[in-house]
Amino acid sequence: MSEVILVFTFILSFFLTIYGTPLAQRVAFRYQLLDQPDGKLKNQAQPVPYMGGVIVYFSFISPISLVFAFNQQLLGILFASSILLLVGLFDDFKALTPGIKFLFQVVATYILLKSGIVIDLVFFPRWLDLGLSFLWILTVVNAFNVIDIMDGFAASIGAMSALTIFIISLYTNDFLISILAISLAASLLAFLKFNWEPARIYLGDAGSMILGLIIGSLTMMLSYTRFNKLAFVSSLFILGIPLFDLTYVCILRIMKGKMPFWGSPDHFALRLRKKMNWSSRQTVSAVVLLQLFLSGAVIVNFFATPRITLIVSIVFAGFFLVLGVVLGRVKME
Numbered sequence: 001m002s003e004v005i006l007v008f009t010f011i012l013s014f015f016l017t018i019y020g021t022p023l024a025q026r027v028a029f030r031y032q033l034l035d036q037p038d039g040k041l042k043n044q045a046q047p048v049p050y051m052g053g054v055i056v057y058f059s060f061i062s063p064i065s066l067v068f069a070f071n072q073q074l075l076g077i078l079f080a081s082s083i084l085l086l087v088g089l090f091d092d093f094k095a096l097t098p099g100i101k102f103l104f105q106v107v108a109t110y111i112l113l114k115s116g117i118v119i120d121l122v123f124f125p126r127w128l129d130l131g132l133s134f135l136w137i138l139t140v141v142n143a144f145n146v147i148d149i150m151d152g153f154a155a156s157i158g159a160m161s162a163l164t165i166f167i168i169s170l171y172t173n174d175f176l177i178s179i180l181a182i183s184l185a186a187s188l189l190a191f192l193k194f195n196w197e198p199a200r201i202y203l204g205d206a207g208s209m210i211l212g213l214i215i216g217s218l219t220m221m222l223s224y225t226r227f228n229k230l231a232f233v234s235s236l237f238i239l240g241i242p243l244f245d246l247t248y249v250c251i252l253r254i255m256k257g258k259m260p261f262w263g264s265p266d267h268f269a270l271r272l273r274k275k276m277n278w279s280s281r282q283t284v285s286a287v288v289l290l291q292l293f294l295s296g297a298v299i300v301n302f303f304a305t306p307r308i309t310l311i312v313s314i315v316f317a318g319f320f321l322v323l324g325v326v327l328g329r330v331k332m333e
Contacts, residue, residue: 002175009063009179010186016059017190024051025194025201033093035202048199050092052191053207056155057085059187060214068179076115077180077217080108081210084141088206098259102138105209109137112217119220121232133220136235140216141209143242146249148208149267150280151197156288158211159188161238164295165218168234168302172223181218184211197281215239233313234298241291244268244320252328271327 028034028049035048061078068074087104090096119133148154166181188211194200203211219235236243245268252266253259265271273283297316301309 002178005067006178006182009067009183012063012066013059013183013186014190016062017055017187018193020055020059021052021191021194021201024055025049027051028201031093033089033204035092035204049201050089050204050206052155052195052201052203053085053088053205053210056184056187056191056203056207057081057210059190060184063183064179068176071176072115073117073221074176074180076112076117077214080112080115080217081213083108083111084209084213085206088204088209092204092206101205105138105141108213109134109141112137112213117217117220136220137213137216139246140219140239140242141212143239143246144212144215145205145208146246146267147242147269148203148205150269150273150284151199152192152195152281152284153269153287154203154208154211155188155192155195156284157241157291158215159185159192160288160291160295161215162188162218164238164298165215165222168222168298171302174221174223177218177221180214184214197279197284212242233309234301236313237294237298237301237316240294240316240320241287244324248324265332268323268327271330271332274332275327275330 028051033050035050037046064074070078083104087096087101091101113130113133117133119129119136121129121132124132144154144158147157162181162185166178166185169175169177169181191203195202216239219238222234248268249264249266253264258264269283269287272278272286273280276283276286278286294316297312300312304312
């Protein structure tokens, strides 16, 4: 029966996005929720509608509401993501200051933690688990917000992250996580039909922030220690690319004496595109391939010994360090 529910959830979420996205495009054009080219960071040929985040969220939550009873954790995700959706929409329509956005992110994170979605590491005291959970959600929300810089980038990484979580949840028998992950993955895979280069609609801040909140929540809900005491580091692999880019951008901006929260061409993907002389599509494809390796490492970590997990972690940490140094030499301004 559970397999039927999962298949139904995937199909419904997928086709709600396929048929709902054109409607979202029309609404965005009508109310001028458009991303205008500026010749700097925004180099699209013509205005592109936002509102992608709204249809992704609607398609994600609709099947779940039909097949799953709303428990405390699910309500927490629903309320917290709804706050970020509304804040993101307002920001897309009329840009908010980073401080205002961060304030609402804090409120959404607090609601999420109150619903019982908290990191649970047996060797940490409860207060430290709560602190890490708070920091984790805020970091992942902003990481997805940061990587939404190329057509199909954030949606591709989000879809692969959700699929990875789905595969792990099948092994851990976490049915709630399975349903949430497969619904999100289906919605994002369908959305890529419209968001792949050249994009006809964007996720917008609304979409990128709720992606971060939902995926960040799912990584905290997964059961890790059942297989490997170090398997909790899998969250870092699942979200390795967004976390790397957020860290990388902040470091480069601070080194230049700039505010880390304002837009700039410091993203590793933009630097990679310039260094390799690739198109945006080629760059996103390369990053998706990297995410595939990271997802494979997640599977390995769950069933390997702690020693193997440690070795894999060191290898990827070294890779990202070298990548950061090499791309840091690329002149962007």
